[in-house]
Amino acid sequence: MKITIKLIGRYKDITGKQELLFDILSGDTLWHAVDEFIKRYPVFEKDKQFMIVTKNNMFTNLNEKIKEGDNLTIAPPVVSGG
Amino acid sequence: MKQTINKERYKKQLLVPEFSEQKQQKLQQSTVVIIGGGGLGSNSANLLARTGVGTIKIIDDDIIELSNLHRTSLFTEDDIGKTKSMILEEKLSMINSEITIKGINTKADKNNIEELVHKTDIILDGTDNIKTRLLINDASVKNNIPWVYSGVAGTIGMTMGIIPGKTPCIRCISQNISSSSNSDQGTFSILPSIVASIQCMETIKILLGEKPSGLIIYDIWKQCFEQMNIQKNPACSCCGKHSFEFLEE
């Protein structure tokens, strides 16, 4: 199945895309979506553990499976300078 | 606490349709604690004092350095070597003598944070590290006090108003938060004042009983502004399960 991931902030700016379309197999988790994103854009590898990933507008454990129709969003990590 | 408002001082903001004399009065009766008096904290303290928040406490034990001047508010070259919280108290008292400003020359930690935020209406994040933010988040949720997260790095700023029990907390939005302070990216001078403005607006809305606007992400270089409306995570260890590990560690 195909799944769309909405990109936020500099992920959108750097990729030049509002959203990305991925092939997902039944049983794939959110980690798979994150891995696929990084495979396409290795420049974001250092963010991998800290990205804000939401499924249906809620932060979810990345081990959760993706279902058809899920609404996924990936945003850059929380910034912490002052 | 002074209860009456000076209408002459606030006459321009009293004309704003979203605002009112009653709301100005509500701000006058409010107490805020700002943890950190640097780039974000000094700018937010300045804005809230001019807007007429009745009691502002600023907690910081750092001294002013030359490298602070590009992104902070109110500090001058003559202030280098002096304590941030004390200089902010002194200068803000001259800007608005009708409110109470208190500089507290200490560092917020797990032993004193609950006492520092006791009886405050809201906490503002003016810190420069994730550890203190997680501590503020724990103290906020445990004591049912709203707080407004803000952070800056490079050209990016983020803000999120957090009302315990109603909105997600900072730990709802990320399973892991990097302990890096993003200091390798630096901070562009103008960014903290803009993010502080957004932070103060979210603060005022919460003080007036309005809903905050979710996670706000702003890129000063690209002039891009985005909002994410993330829901509360029932499995969140802090606001979902009431485990306050940063207060207890």
Ligand SMILES: [Zn+2]
């Ligand atoms: Zn939470």
